[in-house]
Amino acid sequence: GAVVSQHPSRVICKSGTSVKIxxxxxxxxATTMFWYRQFPKQSLMLMATSNEGSKATYEQGVEKxxxxxxxASLTLSTLTVTSAHPExxxxxxxxxxxxxxxxxxxQFFGPGTRLTVL
Amino acid sequence: xxxxxxxxxxxxxxxxxxxxxRCNYSYGATPYLFWYVQSPGQGLQLLLKYFSGDTLxxxxxxxxxxxxxSQSSFNLRKPSVHWSDxxxxxxxxxxxxxxxLFFGTGTRLTVIP
Numbered sequence: 001g002a003v004v005s006q007h008p009s010r011v012i013c014k015s016g017t018s019v020k021i022x023x024x025x026x027x028x029x030a031t032t033m034f035w036y037r038q039f040p041k042q043s044l045m046l047m048a049t050s051n052e053g054s055k056a057t058y059e060q061g062v063e064k065x066x067x068x069x070x071x072a073s074l075t076l077s078t079l080t081v082t083s084a085h086p087e088x089x090x091x092x093x094x095x096x097x098x099x100x101x102x103x104x105x106x107q108f109f110g111p112g113t114r115l116t117v118l
Numbered sequence: 119x120x121x122x123x124x125x126x127x128x129x130x131x132x133x134x135x136x137x138x139x140r141c142n143y144s145y146g147a148t149p150y151l152f153w154y155v156q157s158p159g160q161g162l163q164l165l166l167k168y169f170s171g172d173t174l175x176x177x178x179x180x181x182x183x184x185x186x187x188s189q190s191s192f193n194l195r196k197p198s199v200h201w202s203d204x205x206x207x208x209x210x211x212x213x214x215x216x217x218x219l220f221f222g223t224g225t226r227l228t229v230i231p
Contacts, residue, residue: 004161034218043208043221044162093161107219109154109161 003027004096006110013084014118021079021113023094029074030096034107035067038091050077084117091115120145122211124222131199132230139194139225141209150212151192152219153183157205165207168192179203204229 003026013019023033032051036044048064050056050071058064066088068080077096081088091114095107123142131137143149150169154162166177173185183194192209209222 006161041224041226043223046218046220049218091159095162106164106167109163111161112159114159 002098002106002108004030004094004108004110006092006094006113008113009111010114010116012116012118015085016083018080018082019084019115021081021092021094021115023077023079023096023110025075025096025098025108028096028098028108030077031074031099032097032105033071033077034095034097035069035077035079036093036095038093038112040091044093047079081115084115086117089115089117120213120220122209122220122222124207124209124225126225127223128226128228130228130230133201134198137194137196137199137203137227139207139209139227141192141194141222143190143192143209143211145211145213147214148187149214151183151185152210152212153177153181153192153194154208154210154221155179155205156208156224162208165194199227199229201229201231203227 005024007022035047038044047062048056048058050069052071052074056069071077093112095109097105097107121144152167153165156162165181166175168175168185176182181196206224206226208224210219
């Protein structure tokens, strides 16, 4: 149980185009989903937190107009990188968290999406 | 400043040898503590976590970690490393029991025959 998928796993795009990445919780309902960015040989940096049906909360320094997040259902969140540039090339990882009513609700991570902008 | 520190960027051990990966945190209250493993190009898998109680926690794949409040540390250990353990290991904290995770910079483990 608790499987999270991401699609696509890899994407290459031209500079100036937009790319959409999907994150799905396959066997549970995720009240909250998180989007992380990971540069080569570095740690995961939280970009934003999204709750189903409401606007995402972005971390300081993350451009909300560039990284559009939609959490339209309890099993799907999307991250759209708008007008992508080479510096946006990175590994994007999502996680999903079910609400179980406990004191802490574990996050389950997707396999990641490698974005390369030419 | 609040932080999670993994002082070892890269560790190489021989297969069968013991392993200890260090993690220190700097938060006001004892946070929830986690260790994750990431294989190349993959997402993160939870190895173990500490919320409260017994300070020695057992995880999957033969890993264990010990919480030491006096040292603000949560070091990961394994008595005998297998070649399949080669991966990137991340320590993470959820400050004050909050639901957001903050990660250390990771330790890359190489296992040699």
